Amino acid sequence: MSFIAMNRFKVRHGFEDAFETMWRDRESRLNDMPGFVEFRLLKGPDGDGFRLYTSHVVWASRTDFEGWTKSQQFRDSHKGAGNSTTRDALMGPPQFEGYETVLHQT
Amino acid sequence: MSFIAMNRFKVRHGFEDAFETMWRDRESRLNDMPGFVEFRLLKGPDGDGFRLYTSHVVWASRTDFEGWTKSQQFRDSHKGAGNSTTRDALMGPPQFEGYETVLHQT
Numbered sequence: 001m002s003f004i005a006m007n008r009f010k011v012r013h014g015f016e017d018a019f020e021t022m023w024r025d026r027e028s029r030l031n032d033m034p035g036f037v038e039f040r041l042l043k044g045p046d047g048d049g050f051r052l053y054t055s056h057v058v059w060a061s062r063t064d065f066e067g068w069t070k071s072q073q074f075r076d077s078h079k080g081a082g083n084s085t086t087r088d089a090l091m092g093p094p095q096f097e098g099y100e101t102v103l104h105q106t
Numbered sequence: 107m108s109f110i111a112m113n114r115f116k117v118r119h120g121f122e123d124a125f126e127t128m129w130r131d132r133e134s135r136l137n138d139m140p141g142f143v144e145f146r147l148l149k150g151p152d153g154d155g156f157r158l159y160t161s162h163v164v165w166a167s168r169t170d171f172e173g174w175t176k177s178q179q180f181r182d183s184h185k186g187a188g189n190s191t192t193r194d195a196l197m198g199p200p201q202f203e204g205y206e207t208v209l210h211q212t
Contacts, residue, residue, distance in 0.1 A: 004148060004162075020208055028211060038212045042110060042205035054205060056110075099148035099160060102126055105134060106144045 035064020141170020
Protein backbone atom coordinates (compact mmCIF):
# COMPACT_ATOMS: atom_id res chain seq x y z
CA MET A 1 0.00 0.00 0.00
CA SER A 2 1.16 3.46 -0.71
CA PHE A 3 3.13 5.56 1.74
CA ILE A 4 2.66 9.26 2.45
CA ALA A 5 5.54 11.38 3.73
CA MET A 6 4.51 14.67 5.29
CA ASN A 7 6.53 17.51 6.79
CA ARG A 8 4.71 20.07 8.91
CA PHE A 9 6.05 23.64 8.78
CA LYS A 10 5.07 26.45 11.15
CA VAL A 11 5.50 29.52 8.92
CA ARG A 12 5.53 32.84 10.77
CA HIS A 13 2.85 35.31 9.73
CA GLY A 14 4.26 37.58 7.05
CA PHE A 15 6.48 34.87 5.55
CA GLU A 16 3.75 32.90 3.77
CA ASP A 17 4.44 34.34 0.30
CA ALA A 18 8.21 33.86 0.61
CA PHE A 19 7.69 30.29 1.75
CA GLU A 20 5.34 29.47 -1.12
CA THR A 21 7.67 31.12 -3.64
CA MET A 22 10.62 29.08 -2.38
CA TRP A 23 8.66 25.87 -3.05
CA ARG A 24 7.28 27.10 -6.37
CA ASP A 25 10.74 28.03 -7.66
CA ARG A 26 12.60 24.99 -6.48
CA GLU A 27 13.89 22.48 -9.03
CA SER A 28 12.17 19.23 -8.22
CA ARG A 29 13.60 15.93 -9.41
CA LEU A 30 10.97 13.81 -7.69
CA ASN A 31 9.70 12.70 -11.10
CA ASP A 32 13.02 10.91 -11.67
CA MET A 33 12.48 8.73 -8.61
CA PRO A 34 11.01 5.21 -8.80
CA GLY A 35 7.72 4.98 -6.95
CA PHE A 36 7.00 8.72 -6.88
CA VAL A 37 3.23 9.28 -7.25
CA GLU A 38 2.48 12.91 -6.41
CA PHE A 39 3.65 15.95 -4.47
CA ARG A 40 1.50 18.66 -2.88
CA LEU A 41 2.29 21.73 -0.88
CA LEU A 42 -0.68 22.25 1.43
CA LYS A 43 -1.72 25.42 3.25
CA GLY A 44 -3.41 24.56 6.53
CA PRO A 45 -4.93 26.29 9.53
CA ASP A 46 -3.69 29.36 11.35
CA GLY A 47 -1.91 28.87 14.69
CA ASP A 48 -0.53 31.20 17.34
CA GLY A 49 1.70 33.48 15.27
CA PHE A 50 2.05 31.08 12.34
CA ARG A 51 0.31 29.38 9.44
CA LEU A 52 0.66 25.61 9.25
CA TYR A 53 1.91 24.28 5.90
CA THR A 54 2.42 20.62 5.08
CA SER A 55 4.45 19.10 2.28
CA HIS A 56 2.79 15.91 1.19
CA VAL A 57 4.37 13.26 -1.01
CA VAL A 58 2.68 10.02 -2.03
CA TRP A 59 5.02 7.10 -2.79
CA ALA A 60 4.05 3.68 -4.13
CA SER A 61 5.64 2.10 -1.03
CA ARG A 62 7.69 2.88 2.07
CA THR A 63 10.66 1.26 0.31
CA ASP A 64 10.43 3.78 -2.52
CA PHE A 65 10.36 6.63 0.00
CA GLU A 66 13.42 5.22 1.77
CA GLY A 67 15.20 4.88 -1.57
CA TRP A 68 14.64 8.59 -2.18
CA THR A 69 16.05 9.54 1.26
CA LYS A 70 19.30 7.77 0.32
CA SER A 71 19.54 9.36 -3.14
CA GLN A 72 21.65 12.19 -4.51
CA GLN A 73 18.36 13.94 -5.42
CA PHE A 74 17.42 14.01 -1.72
CA ARG A 75 20.79 15.45 -0.67
CA ASP A 76 20.63 18.10 -3.39
CA SER A 77 17.07 19.09 -2.48
CA HIS A 78 17.97 19.68 1.16
CA LYS A 79 21.03 21.86 0.54
CA GLY A 80 19.09 25.05 1.29
CA ALA A 81 17.21 23.67 4.29
CA GLY A 82 19.20 25.60 6.89
CA ASN A 83 19.61 28.91 5.07
CA SER A 84 18.67 32.24 6.61
CA THR A 85 15.36 32.69 4.76
CA THR A 86 14.17 29.33 6.03
CA ARG A 87 15.37 30.05 9.57
CA ASP A 88 13.60 33.42 9.67
CA ALA A 89 10.37 32.02 8.22
CA LEU A 90 9.95 28.96 10.42
CA MET A 91 9.06 28.57 14.08
CA GLY A 92 11.23 25.55 14.83
CA PRO A 93 12.29 22.72 12.53
CA PRO A 94 9.78 20.92 10.32
CA GLN A 95 8.09 17.93 11.89
CA PHE A 96 8.21 14.75 9.82
CA GLU A 97 5.34 12.23 9.81
CA GLY A 98 5.41 9.05 7.72
CA TYR A 99 2.10 7.27 7.06
CA GLU A 100 1.16 3.82 5.79
CA THR A 101 -2.13 3.66 3.88
CA VAL A 102 -4.49 1.31 5.75
CA LEU A 103 -7.61 1.91 3.62
CA HIS A 104 -8.01 3.58 0.23
CA GLN A 105 -11.32 4.47 -1.42
CA THR A 106 -11.64 6.31 -4.72
CA MET B 107 -7.36 23.72 -6.38
CA SER B 108 -8.26 20.63 -4.46
CA PHE B 109 -8.90 20.64 -0.74
CA ILE B 110 -7.73 18.01 1.75
CA ALA B 111 -9.65 17.40 4.98
CA MET B 112 -7.69 15.54 7.64
CA ASN B 113 -8.64 14.37 11.10
CA ARG B 114 -5.87 13.31 13.46
CA PHE B 115 -6.72 10.53 15.94
CA LYS B 116 -4.57 9.52 18.92
CA VAL B 117 -5.43 5.82 19.25
CA ARG B 118 -4.35 4.22 22.53
CA HIS B 119 -1.96 1.29 22.22
CA GLY B 120 -3.98 -1.92 22.11
CA PHE B 121 -6.91 -0.33 20.28
CA GLU B 122 -5.30 -0.13 16.84
CA ASP B 123 -7.04 -3.21 15.42
CA ALA B 124 -10.46 -2.19 16.76
CA PHE B 125 -10.02 1.29 15.32
CA GLU B 126 -9.00 0.00 11.89
CA THR B 127 -11.88 -2.50 11.89
CA MET B 128 -14.38 0.23 12.71
CA TRP B 129 -13.23 2.18 9.63
CA ARG B 130 -13.03 -0.91 7.43
CA ASP B 131 -16.58 -1.99 8.32
CA ARG B 132 -18.26 1.39 8.11
CA GLU B 133 -20.69 2.10 5.30
CA SER B 134 -19.21 4.97 3.36
CA ARG B 135 -21.37 7.13 1.13
CA LEU B 136 -18.58 9.49 0.15
CA ASN B 137 -18.81 8.24 -3.42
CA ASP B 138 -22.30 9.77 -3.64
CA MET B 139 -20.94 13.23 -2.91
CA PRO B 140 -20.10 15.77 -5.62
CA GLY B 141 -16.40 16.63 -5.65
CA PHE B 142 -15.28 13.56 -3.71
CA VAL B 143 -11.88 12.44 -5.04
CA GLU B 144 -10.41 9.92 -2.61
CA PHE B 145 -10.38 8.75 0.98
CA ARG B 146 -7.50 7.21 2.91
CA LEU B 147 -7.09 5.99 6.43
CA LEU B 148 -3.43 6.54 7.30
CA LYS B 149 -1.39 4.92 10.08
CA GLY B 150 1.25 7.31 11.32
CA PRO B 151 4.00 7.46 13.93
CA ASP B 152 3.92 6.19 17.50
CA GLY B 153 3.47 8.74 20.29
CA ASP B 154 3.48 8.57 24.09
CA GLY B 155 0.92 5.83 24.72
CA PHE B 156 -0.77 6.10 21.35
CA ARG B 157 -0.48 5.58 17.62
CA LEU B 158 -1.34 8.55 15.43
CA TYR B 159 -3.89 7.82 12.68
CA THR B 160 -5.13 10.35 10.16
CA SER B 161 -8.24 10.21 8.00
CA HIS B 162 -7.50 11.95 4.75
CA VAL B 163 -10.09 13.00 2.21
CA VAL B 164 -9.32 14.80 -1.04
CA TRP B 165 -12.13 17.01 -2.41
CA ALA B 166 -12.16 18.85 -5.74
CA SER B 167 -12.66 22.12 -3.82
CA ARG B 168 -13.29 23.55 -0.36
CA THR B 169 -16.87 24.20 -1.47
CA ASP B 170 -17.41 20.49 -2.15
CA PHE B 171 -16.05 19.67 1.32
CA GLU B 172 -18.38 22.21 2.91
CA GLY B 173 -21.30 20.76 0.96
CA TRP B 174 -20.56 17.36 2.47
CA THR B 175 -20.44 18.76 6.04
CA LYS B 176 -24.00 20.04 5.53
CA SER B 177 -25.33 16.78 4.04
CA GLN B 178 -27.43 13.98 5.49
CA GLN B 179 -24.53 11.64 4.63
CA PHE B 180 -22.28 13.60 6.98
CA ARG B 181 -24.79 13.47 9.85
CA ASP B 182 -25.31 9.74 9.35
CA SER B 183 -21.60 9.02 9.24
CA HIS B 184 -20.98 10.79 12.56
CA LYS B 185 -23.73 9.05 14.54
CA GLY B 186 -21.27 6.66 16.19
CA ALA B 187 -18.62 9.29 16.89
CA GLY B 188 -19.26 9.49 20.63
CA ASN B 189 -19.90 5.82 21.38
CA SER B 190 -18.04 3.94 24.09
CA THR B 191 -15.65 2.07 21.76
CA THR B 192 -14.50 5.35 20.29
CA ARG B 193 -14.18 7.00 23.70
CA ASP B 194 -12.09 4.13 25.07
CA ALA B 195 -9.86 4.00 22.01
CA LEU B 196 -9.03 7.68 21.66
CA MET B 197 -6.89 10.03 23.74
CA GLY B 198 -8.99 13.16 23.36
CA PRO B 199 -11.16 14.25 20.44
CA PRO B 200 -9.90 14.08 16.86
CA GLN B 201 -8.12 17.19 15.62
CA PHE B 202 -9.40 18.58 12.33
CA GLU B 203 -7.08 20.22 9.79
CA GLY B 204 -8.31 21.58 6.45
CA TYR B 205 -5.76 22.22 3.72
CA GLU B 206 -5.79 24.12 0.45
CA THR B 207 -3.51 22.73 -2.25
CA VAL B 208 -0.94 25.41 -3.14
CA LEU B 209 1.21 23.30 -5.50
CA HIS B 210 0.51 19.95 -7.12
CA GLN B 211 3.05 17.87 -9.04
CA THR B 212 2.35 14.42 -10.48
